[in-house]
Amino acid sequence: MSVIEETQLRGTLIAIDEINDRGGVNGRPIEPIVYDPGSEIRSYGQYAKRLMVEDGVSTIFGCYTSASRKAVLPVVERLDGLLWYPTLYEGFEFSPNVIYTGATPNQNSVQLCKALMSQFGNRFFFVGSDYVYPRESNRVMRELVRNNGGTVVGERYLRLEADRSEFVPLVREIKQAQPDVIFSTVVGESTTFLYQAYHDLGLNPKTVPIASLTTTEAEIRAMGYDVGEGHYTAASYFQGIETARNSSFVSHYQKRYGDDEPTNMCLEASYFQVNLFARTLEETNSLDTRQLRTFVMGAEFEAPQGSVSINPVWGHADVWTRIGRANRQGQFDIVFQSQASVKADPYLIGYGRCLENC
Known part of the structure; x- marks a missing residue:
């Protein structure tokens, strides 16, 4: 970490x-x-x-x-x-x-799901580190995807200490499943291994991007700017503001x-x-x-x-809601941002209305 x-x-x-x-x-x-x-x-x-x-x-x-x-x-x-x-x-x-x-999920996952389904399609593949945050975040995203007519075509978890060799067969499996979007809740050093395996196996972020809530400028720097280019992150803050x-x-x-x-x-x-x-x-x-x-x-x-x-x-x-697309300089081009800070709703009491109006 x-x-x-x-x-x-x-x-x-x-x-x-x-x-x-x-x-x-x-x-x-x-x-x-x-x-x-x-x-x-x-x-x-x-x-x-x-x-x-x-x-x-x-x-x-x-x-x-x-x-x-x-x-x-x-x-x-x-x-x-x-x-x-x-x-x-x-x-x-x-x-x-x-x-x-x-x-919280209403400040990142809701808008990210909406943007991804609109731009890329409704077939999602989930990949995460194996602990509480990825499993619970994927539970929320699964509900958002299914409630809006999408499907989850695969879901896999790797240990926190997973090395690069463990991601190669995983990315091959993802490739066979033919999703429109890969939603990643992989964290820490393993994040770089996922994106590097994706890059090495020739997947194209213009058609099947990795979208994340946890991949920041720090991870993009660690994996290589060319490797991170074109992938998406939802966050309250980017350096490029x-x-x-x-x-x-x-x-x-x-x-x-x-x-x-x-x-x-x-x-x-x-x-x-x-x-x-x-x-x-x-x-x-x-x-x-x-x-x-x-x-x-x-x-x-x-x-x-x-x-x-x-x-x-x-x-x-x-906090604010923003979606960024990583560029070749290791920064994120902001493709969406809220007009002001978004009220925290940690129990997603009002998320259905948000999907319609935000």
């Missing part, structure tokens, strides 16, 4: 640096304590407990996979901490001890980490959630979880993706 988790850490640290450069929060600097679970799910819960019990920390930023979030969740609930989770996820969860700042706010964010990030280092949606969410936390802490002047949560509900921030807020009903962020 380092290909994306490293960028989440960077987004967190750059936000902390900016806040401290402005004098900190009420005259006090934010001091990060950082642990690396090394992609071992059990370690996430162990480090969360260590942070809260030994280090005296009540507010935690982190986790990429849903499996890692679910390992931390019982710890923060039992010890009354607050986890800020900066990753898109499968939805259908609520906790008073979590602020969710990534997209043409606004002064985003240009400043990208410039600041690349000044610290290198001119060739791309930003991505998980990095951006990691960045804006720390800023929301700092503003809330300034108001409360307290790290008490209940006070922080009460004050952050409805809070707004002008993030690089655009104006975002924490939805007071769910504790999830109202």
